[in-house]
Amino acid sequence: MLKGKHILLGVTGGIASYKIANLASLLVKSGADVHVIMTENATNFINPITFETLTGHKCVVDTFDRNFEFKVEHVALAQLADVIMVAPATANVIAKLSHGLADDMLTTTILASRAPKIIAPAMNTGMYENPVTQDNIRLLQHYGMEVITPACGHLACGDNGAGKMPEPETLFQYLCKAVTHEKDMAGMKVLVTAGPTQEAIDPVRYITNHSSGKMGYSIAKACALRGADVTLVSGRTSLEAPLFVNTVPVISAKDMYEEVTSRSAEMDIIIKAAAVADYRPCNVADEKIKKKDDDAMSIPLERTDDILKYLGEHKKTGQFLCGFSMETQNMLENSKKKLQKKNLDMIVANNLKMQGAGFETDTNIVTMITEDQVFELELMSKEDVAFRLLDKILELKK
Numbered sequence: 001m002l003k004g005k006h007i008l009l010g011v012t013g014g015i016a017s018y019k020i021a022n023l024a025s026l027l028v029k030s031g032a033d034v035h036v037i038m039t040e041n042a043t044n045f046i047n048p049i050t051f052e053t054l055t056g057h058k059c060v061v062d063t064f065d066r067n068f069e070f071k072v073e074h075v076a077l078a079q080l081a082d083v084i085m086v087a088p089a090t091a092n093v094i095a096k097l098s099h100g101l102a103d104d105m106l107t108t109t110i111l112a113s114r115a116p117k118i119i120a121p122a123m124n125t126g127m128y129e130n131p132v133t134q135d136n137i138r139l140l141q142h143y144g145m146e147v148i149t150p151a152c153g154h155l156a157c158g159d160n161g162a163g164k165m166p167e168p169e170t171l172f173q174y175l176c177k178a179v180t181h182e183k184d185m186a187g188m189k190v191l192v193t194a195g196p197t198q199e200a201i202d203p204v205r206y207i208t209n210h211s212s213g214k215m216g217y218s219i220a221k222a223c224a225l226r227g228a229d230v231t232l233v234s235g236r237t238s239l240e241a242p243l244f245v246n247t248v249p250v251i252s253a254k255d256m257y258e259e260v261t262s263r264s265a266e267m268d269i270i271i272k273a274a275a276v277a278d279y280r281p282c283n284v285a286d287e288k289i290k291k292k293d294d295d296a297m298s299i300p301l302e303r304t305d306d307i308l309k310y311l312g313e314h315k316k317t318g319q320f321l322c323g324f325s326m327e328t329q330n331m332l333e334n335s336k337k338k339l340q341k342k343n344l345d346m347i348v349a350n351n352l353k354m355q356g357a358g359f360e361t362d363t364n365i366v367t368m369i370t371e372d373q374v375f376e377l378e379l380m381s382k383e384d385v386a387f388r389l390l391d392k393i394l395e396l397k398k
Helices: 015-029 048-055 073-080 091-098 105-112 125-129 131-142 168-179 214-225 253-266 307-313 331-341 382-397
Strands: 006-011 033-038 083-089 117-121 151-154 160-164 189-194 229-234 246-249 269-272 279-281 301-303 320-327 346-351 367-369 374-376
Touching: 006 015, 006 073, 006 105, 015 033, 015 048, 015 083, 015 168, 033 048, 033 073, 033 105, 073 105, 083 091, 083 105, 083 168, 091 105, 091 117, 091 131, 117 131, 117 168, 125 131, 125 160, 168 214, 189 214, 189 253, 214 229, 214 269, 214 382, 229 253, 253 269, 253 307, 269 307, 269 382, 307 320, 320 331, 320 382, 331 346, 331 367, 346 382
Parallel strands: 006 033, 006 083, 083 117, 189 229, 189 269, 229 246, 269 320, 320 346
Antiparallel strands: 151 160, 279 301, 346 367, 367 374
């Protein structure tokens, strides 16, 4: 994912600095070329040798260290970096960076670099919430730096509140967003639906399906990594909400219908990947639900709201509408009929009988169908399917 990318980590003097060793390890395992600059205070919390061992590069601390491989090291590192992350970022270094001060190796390198910069504040709650610190953070944002909102929790100082540095896995995702993909969807608004819906029979039971939501979540994440403003309307799943995405949880098909239709007009692209339950119990008196035997019940059903039908009927000029089709037979024929009937620009079909495709798997085998073209993809991860799908949508949307 990060192969060939040059990432510069700035580590300052906070207790959370030890976590950056895990981040450096994650980055190296993903193929990145990682360099680390530490402030002198940071060396009181973690030894530079740790980073040198993990990255294979000298960990720079002293601006005037003569034992280095570049002629003017802070300039060379500044020019080499594809992205710079300062984590943990103390109140002191935030104050320096926001006012252009450059009195050590880290701040001089950042000031000399044109690479994207990501700042992860970590400090005592009082320091973080101090109006001076908040003003400095706004200045960083004004100058184009991305500032990660710290987590809330129990801090090393004993306080409970904001100021906790996010975990290395979260920082890793911010770096991936910054450099892994071209931002060819910047400025686009995308709505993705994912997961199953649940239709209550009674307070205990409900009608649903086997959808895991993995395909829809992969699409939402891919859109965000490519710079889109993404809204994910999701039924209940066991998946964590993807970063950089506005996730709207729903339960029933009616909930999803209302959320999607209320937001659809402002969207440039809508991708309906959710497996909505086709039927729900009718709103009838309990006495009308008669027991047939000890193990079964006769439940009168009615069809749920047709989200795709609404979207197709209300599609605005320039909007791209993509649906999904889950078939067990006559996949192409049935999917083409749905494409035309629902007024879709594309439908993504997969045969649930094919091994590695469909619900609950990490892979998929799909066929992308438009009015006059058919594109078949081989077995691949759902993440790869998502990016290939977006490539085709962008190609057709031009």
